Amino acid sequence: MVLAEHTGAQVSEGTHELIGKARELAFELGGVSEVVLLGSPALADQLGAADVVVSVEHPALLQYVPEAYELALSEVLAQRSPRLLLMGNATVGLDLAAALSVRWDAPLAAYACRLGFDGTAVTATVQILGGKVFTEVELPGERGIVTVLGGAFSAASESSQSTPEVVHIAPPPRLDALRMSLLEVIAAADDDLDITSAEMLVSVGRGIDSQENLEVVQELADALRVPLSASRPVIDAGWLPKARQVGQSGMKVKPKAYIALGISGAPEHLEGMRNAELIIACNTDAGAPIFAVAHYGTTLDLFDLVPELIGKVRG
Amino acid sequence: MRIAVPVKAVPDLVEEIELTSDGTSIDSEYLTFVLNEWDAQALEEALLIKDATGAEVVAIGLADDPEIEQILFTALAKGADAAVKLVGTTVARSLGPTGTTIADRAAMLAEYLAAQPVDLVLTGVQAPDDPDGQLPSRLAALLDLPHVSVVVSVETTGGSLTVRQEFAAGRSQLLQVQMPAVIGVQSARQAPRYTPIARIKQAMQTGVLTEIEVSPPPATNGLVVRRMHGRETTGQAEMLTGSAEEVADQIVGLLRARGLLKG
Numbered sequence: 046m047v048l049a050e051h052t053g054a055q056v057s058e059g060t061h062e063l064i065g066k067a068r069e070l071a072f073e074l075g076g077v078s079e080v081v082l083l084g085s086p087a088l089a090d091q092l093g094a095a096d097v098v099v100s101v102e103h104p105a106l107l108q109y110v111p112e113a114y115e116l117a118l119s120e121v122l123a124q125r126s127p128r129l130l131l132m133g134n135a136t137v138g139l140d141l142a143a144a145l146s147v148r149w150d151a152p153l154a155a156y157a158c159r160l161g162f163d164g165t166a167v168t169a170t171v172q173i174l175g176g177k178v179f180t181e182v183e184l185p186g187e188r189g190i191v192t193v194l195g196g197a198f199s200a201a202s203e204s205s206q207s208t209p210e211v212v213h214i215a216p217p218p219r220l221d222a223l224r225m226s227l228l229e230v231i232a233a234a235d236d237d238l239d240i241t242s243a244e245m246l247v248s249v250g251r252g253i254d255s256q257e258n259l260e261v262v263q264e265l266a267d268a269l270r271v272p273l274s275a276s277r278p279v280i281d282a283g284w285l286p287k288a289r290q291v292g293q294s295g296m297k298v299k300p301k302a303y304i305a306l307g308i309s310g311a312p313e314h315l316e317g318m319r320n321a322e323l324i325i326a327c328n329t330d331a332g333a334p335i336f337a338v339a340h341y342g343t344t345l346d347l348f349d350l351v352p353e354l355i356g357k358v359r360g
Numbered sequence: 361m362r363i364a365v366p367v368k369a370v371p372d373l374v375e376e377i378e379l380t381s382d383g384t385s386i387d388s389e390y391l392t393f394v395l396n397e398w399d400a401q402a403l404e405e406a407l408l409i410k411d412a413t414g415a416e417v418v419a420i421g422l423a424d425d426p427e428i429e430q431i432l433f434t435a436l437a438k439g440a441d442a443a444v445k446l447v448g449t450t451v452a453r454s455l456g457p458t459g460t461t462i463a464d465r466a467a468m469l470a471e472y473l474a475a476q477p478v479d480l481v482l483t484g485v486q487a488p489d490d491p492d493g494q495l496p497s498r499l500a501a502l503l504d505l506p507h508v509s510v511v512v513s514v515e516t517t518g519g520s521l522t523v524r525q526e527f528a529a530g531r532s533q534l535l536q537v538q539m540p541a542v543i544g545v546q547s548a549r550q551a552p553r554y555t556p557i558a559r560i561k562q563a564m565q566t567g568v569l570t571e572i573e574v575s576p577p578p579a580t581n582g583l584v585v586r587r588m589h590g591r592e593t594t595g596q597a598e599m600l601t602g603s604a605e606e607v608a609d610q611i612v613g614l615l616r617a618r619g620l621l622k623g
Contacts, residue, residue: 140508144500173490182586231533245620269622300618
């Protein structure tokens with residue numbers, strides 16, 4: 046069973062990735078793939094790759110409110126008793142998965158990059174410690190929840206465009222007595238530049254050490270005439286505006302070249318840039334996960350490399 | 361208003377992580393432990409609320425976490441009003457360096473908070489070593505409290521709680537939440553405040569860590585760890601060698617070959 050994430054108009058790409066995996070597992074385990082669609086029944090059209098769409102409708106579900114989704118999903122789990130529930134590992138998964146692990150009394154594996162069935166048990170590989178360690182785990186029992194890192198699986202092909210069977214589940218009564226409400230949806234601010242349209246990016250991570258040091262990488266970005274972007278820690282420290290953030294909770298970019306300076310490459314960052322055509326990574330830690338996706342790398346200190354790069358670029 | 365900030369010690373990710381010889385656990389002997397960076401953000405957000413409203417902030421750690429005393433004394437030095445150390449007998453499982461799963465941590469915190477209720481629990485949205493799921497929503501479910509995660513601002517003006525929840529691509533939303541509630545903090549409204557070593561040392565002299573015993577039943581339905589490993593492939597990156605000047609040359613060559621150098 047997959048929880049569909051949507052904006053009201055569009056089912057997310059991540060949802061299609063999960064449906065693909067759900068179909069594969071359903072085939073292996075001799076079951077069916079189901080997608081839970083909350084609040085927007087019309088989107089069932091976009092979910093043709095699943096066998097069943099389980100729909101719950103209620104005014105409280107028209108937009109994403111954590112408690113409403115948790116109540117509706119709990120109801121669905123109780124009624125449909127799936128073998129596994131799959132969700133993305135982003136905001137919705139971070140909101141709901143661990144709570145549902147308690148309510149549904151099911152083991153939960155988070156940050157999964159691999160998921161399968163070995164004949165006796167459901168197994169997953171989860172990435173922890175900034176992506177440095179891979180833990181192979183087993184989910185014991187007859188049910189389980191897995192939250193999946195973006196891009197871990199390939200999307201279900203839209204080939205089986207038969208309209209799936211739609212099952213309607215009555216909304217649980219507690220949806221009328223929520224303890225939270227949505228005040229306002231805030232779209233992304235567009236007063237800073239748009240890094241998603243840049244041909245190339247110079248991107249900086251924790252390795253820059255201080256806000257003052259940004260000057261030297263900004264100079265490189267200026268010399269190349271491209272924007273400066275960053276990984277989450279630099280943004281959280283307030284050193285660059287939010288619009289410059291590359292990663293799961295920032296922007297996904299696909300430039301012709303991505304120069305990563307002092308970025309370790311935690312899965313949440315890689316999700317935002319791994320499809321760049323040319324990735325050059327500079328990190329003094331030879332074991333940094335960024336080198337798994339970079340095409341070229343160096344363990345030189347960025348403070349030694351960048352001034353030389355600036356000189357060469359300026360000619 | 362009382363705000364609880366559960367905090368966790370985690371391995372410093374700057375260090376190299378080594379595994380035990382049987383490959384089922386992390387070798388914590390040479391690791392440095394630091395405060396989970398997301399918990400540091402949660403503590404900062406709590407202190408910002410305290411600055412604005414005079415709320416009481418209590419930091420809570422688990423006695424079995426390495427370096428937890430240092431972490432709690434630092435919280436006191438930064439402005440927390442109280443620090444609590446939970447001592448419990450839980451079944452340690454080798455899911456991480458501290459041996460205590462998030463499920464067990466949540467059970468211990470839930471027992472304490474059920475007895476000592478607060479208005480608001482602020483804790484980091486995640487930790488680097490929480491493969492069995494994140495603390496905030498698990499804790500909230502155990503206490504049957506409303507919860508919101510990936511929050512970047514928490515305001516309690518006028519007795520009601522307003523949080524900003526963040527999604528991908530710069531989108532966010534404002535939610536009003538009834539208290540008591542549990543909030544998973546992604547980042548505070550400003551970077552965690554600095555406190556000088558002298559102040560921490562003073563807290564260690566005069567600060568009090570209250571020890572509380574908790575004994576929840578061990579959490580069931582945990583994961584079974586088969587093995588752990590580092591990145592298996594040697595990495596696909598072709599490593600460039602030479603002096604900084606030589607490597608810079610090679611990089612410029614790569615960019616030029618793709619027509620990315622202007623002028």
